[in-house]
Amino acid sequence: MDINKLHPVSEFEWHIEPTGDMHVPGVIFAGKDLIAEMDDKVYEQVCNVARLPGIIDASYAMPDAHWGYGFPIGGVAAFDPDEGGIVSAGGVGFDISCGVRTLHTGLTPEQVLHQQQHLADVLYEHIPAGLGSTGIYRLNKKQMDQMLLGGAKWAVEQRLGDYKDLHHIEEQGCMQGARPEYISDHAKERQKHEMGTLGSGNHYLEVQKVVEIYDADIAAAFGIKLNDIKISIHCGSRGLGHQIGTEFLKQMVTRAADYGIRLPDRELACAPLDSDLGRRYLGAMRGAINCALANREIITHLTRQAMSKVFPAIELDLLYDVSHNTCKLEPHTIKGVTKNIFVHRKGATRAFGPGHPALPDTYKHCGQPVLIGGTMGTASYILAGASKSMQMAFGSACHGAGRSMSRRRATKLWQGKQVTQELADKGIVIRSPSMRGVAEEAPGAYKNVSKVVNAAEQAGLAKRVAKLKPMICIKG
Amino acid sequence: MITPYWEHFEHEADIGVRGYGNTPAQAFEQAALAMMAIIVDLSLIQNREVIELHCSDNDPDVLLTDWLNSLVYQIATRKMLFAQFDVRIKNGRLSARAWGEAIEIERHQPAVEIKGATFTELAVKQTDDHWLAQCVVDV
Numbered sequence: 001m002d003i004n005k006l007h008p009v010s011e012f013e014w015h016i017e018p019t020g021d022m023h024v025p026g027v028i029f030a031g032k033d034l035i036a037e038m039d040d041k042v043y044e045q046v047c048n049v050a051r052l053p054g055i056i057d058a059s060y061a062m063p064d065a066h067w068g069y070g071f072p073i074g075g076v077a078a079f080d081p082d083e084g085g086i087v088s089a090g091g092v093g094f095d096i097s098c099g100v101r102t103l104h105t106g107l108t109p110e111q112v113l114h115q116q117q118h119l120a121d122v123l124y125e126h127i128p129a130g131l132g133s134t135g136i137y138r139l140n141k142k143q144m145d146q147m148l149l150g151g152a153k154w155a156v157e158q159r160l161g162d163y164k165d166l167h168h169i170e171e172q173g174c175m176q177g178a179r180p181e182y183i184s185d186h187a188k189e190r191q192k193h194e195m196g197t198l199g200s201g202n203h204y205l206e207v208q209k210v211v212e213i214y215d216a217d218i219a220a221a222f223g224i225k226l227n228d229i230k231i232s233i234h235c236g237s238r239g240l241g242h243q244i245g246t247e248f249l250k251q252m253v254t255r256a257a258d259y260g261i262r263l264p265d266r267e268l269a270c271a272p273l274d275s276d277l278g279r280r281y282l283g284a285m286r287g288a289i290n291c292a293l294a295n296r297e298i299i300t301h302l303t304r305q306a307m308s309k310v311f312p313a314i315e316l317d318l319l320y321d322v323s324h325n326t327c328k329l330e331p332h333t334i335k336g337v338t339k340n341i342f343v344h345r346k347g348a349t350r351a352f353g354p355g356h357p358a359l360p361d362t363y364k365h366c367g368q369p370v371l372i373g374g375t376m377g378t379a380s381y382i383l384a385g386a387s388k389s390m391q392m393a394f395g396s397a398c399h400g401a402g403r404s405m406s407r408r409r410a411t412k413l414w415q416g417k418q419v420t421q422e423l424a425d426k427g428i429v430i431r432s433p434s435m436r437g438v439a440e441e442a443p444g445a446y447k448n449v450s451k452v453v454n455a456a457e458q459a460g461l462a463k464r465v466a467k468l469k470p471m472i473c474i475k476g
Numbered sequence: 477m478i479t480p481y482w483e484h485f486e487h488e489a490d491i492g493v494r495g496y497g498n499t500p501a502q503a504f505e506q507a508a509l510a511m512m513a514i515i516v517d518l519s520l521i522q523n524r525e526v527i528e529l530h531c532s533d534n535d536p537d538v539l540l541t542d543w544l545n546s547l548v549y550q551i552a553t554r555k556m557l558f559a560q561f562d563v564r565i566k567n568g569r570l571s572a573r574a575w576g577e578a579i580e581i582e583r584h585q586p587a588v589e590i591k592g593a594t595f596t597e598l599a600v601k602q603t604d605d606h607w608l609a610q611c612v613v614d615v
Contacts, residue, residue, distance in 0.1 A: 047592040067487065069594045069595070069596050069612070069614065070595075070596075090490065090595075093614075094585060094591040094592050094594075094614045095614075104580055119478045130581060130586060130588055130589075131515060131551075131579065131581075131586035131588065132555050132579035132581050132584075133581070134555070134581075189553055190549065190552045190553055199587045199589065199590045200586075200587075200589045201589070201615050202614075210590075239552045239553075242548075242552075242591040242592050243549070243592075245591070246545050246548075246591075246592040246593075249592075249594075249595065250538065250541065253538070253540070253595060254535075266595040266598065267594060267595045267596050269595070325558070336547075382614070405493050406486045406487060406490075406491060407490070407514075407588075408484050408486060408491055413542060414580075433581045433585070433586070434587045434588075435585060435587060435588055436587035437586075437587040437588055440587060440588065
């Protein structure tokens with residue numbers, strides 16, 4: 001991206017002045033080097049989002065922003081229901097509520113090293129991963145609707161999870177306002193066999209070691225110590241979310257003109273919040289959020305079963321569960337006035353600051369845990385929402401490294417076996433149903449996650465707490 | 477007349493599919509092959525079963541996403557892979573047959589699952605002596 005088109009506010013905050021039919025400015029949080037690496041399409045997409053009706057404050061891009069569908073991936077935008085605001089299926093994305101959760105294990109690195117290959121095999125055996133895999137739990141029509149209404153809470157009630165987990169999940173594990181009747185039979189059919197499956201692409205389960213602590217007080221509150229072993233799970237709402245995204249995107253594209261909305265890009269397809277289509281999408285999307293929460297809870301259940309086969313006395317407590325692709329109704333104070341607004345986070349994490357009422361008591365004084373997924377070969381980070389972030393991008397931060405090259409280019413540069421061997425040499429054990437999938441996800445195909453996280457901290461979006469390196473990666 | 481073919485094109489996070497043919501139907505067949513090739517090496521798929529698909533839309537662009545998304549749905553729900561297509565399009569109505577077989581993870585080594593065909597870089601158009609059908613798919 002040409003940095004000369006941006007107006008610097010600080011070293012890590014750059015503005016695009018509104019021109020033409022942009023209602024608000026664009027704001028990009030990143031250092032010069034990350035901006036230089038960003039595709040020009042990110043600039044175009046940030047500007048296009050600023051053209052949508054009812055947008056509040058600014059169209060934001062996080063440090064890991066890259067070319068997405070309508071919205072940039074790493075885009076944040078909020079809309080006012082009283083000012084003709086909209087909800088956008090493209091602004092949430094296909095993988096609704098894709099997210100990360102991290103579990104404490106109480107293990108030491110030595111315990112893992114001693115059984116690393118065996119542990120990788122047991123986890124790979126227990127967690128269905130990749131295209132064509134199916135979950136152990138099949139849902140009938142009634143169970144499907146209950147799952148869509150109940151989320152992780154439903155999974156716990158089915159004895160596929162632990163009650164204690166719910167306090168450490170956004171929305172306490174159950175998104176209110178889900179309307180299963182607005183979700184098509186096709187979407188439900190696609191999900192019937194997919195509960196408790198990891199999916200593919202950039203989705204994973206990792207056993208990780210804490211290698212660095214940046215903030216000892218917050219780390220202690222989060223239950224993180226140097227050399228701790230954690231497990232992180234990255235996946236979303238599976239086929240159900242994808243189908244809802246597909247169907248509502250089409251409906252919003254074809255109905256936009258009826259609502260008097262001129263779309264700068266068809267992928268920005270949206271509907272007024274105060275419309276039948278807007279309400280139906282919100283109800284369906286909230287069901288998909290519950291599906292993602294239930295899915296991660298069930299995968300956690302399977303992980304507990306797997307881990308207990310290798311370490312019989314083990315207990316896995318949930319540190320936190322964050323979602324990346326959502327639109328949520330939240331109260332925010334803008335220019336001294338508190339309003340309920342609809343915040344879209346597309347490839348961005350909620351990062352509420354200290355004292356926020358949505359946080360569990362254990363974390364209230366230090367801010368929300370923000371779980372940033374890295375690549376198989378680099379590192380993941382745990383951050384905490386900063387007080388300042390509430391005034392910056394509606395309490396949001398980055399979500400991951402973000403790709404720096406296409407899958408196609410990655411397969412030309414690397415082969416799966418070679419990537420697996422190179423990672424093995426670094427002490428990282430990979431299990432995956434597809435070697436080509438591993439090549440496409442090669443660590444070199446991603447941006448430098450450390451730079452992304454540094455930029456988020458320097459911009460004031462979130463505070464670095466700990467760095468984790470992978471020891472085992474189950475790749476979908 | 478051209479020999480129908482397909483190719484992929486670059487998208488930072490995902491991948492674009494592009495089909496070329498002498499008719500929109502041929503271009504749609506090739507775009508579907510391009511999409512299947514994202515998942516799997518096409519030469520590994522045998523024609524053991526055939527299924528029928530139907531969709532309709534007066535906007536050819538939207539019809540392309542509908543066609544690819546109906547295939548995505550079949551892959552996800554039937555757990556099948558396809559490597560041959562016969563597409564007919566008349567007055568915005570598409571009917572197709574798709575040949576393939578059930579997914580065998582060990583043998584097919586599917587790389588990714590497709591979440592959906594998107595409206596990004598979406599186009600169905602006639603250029604010189606052939607038709608082109610393309611869009612980016614989310615993986």
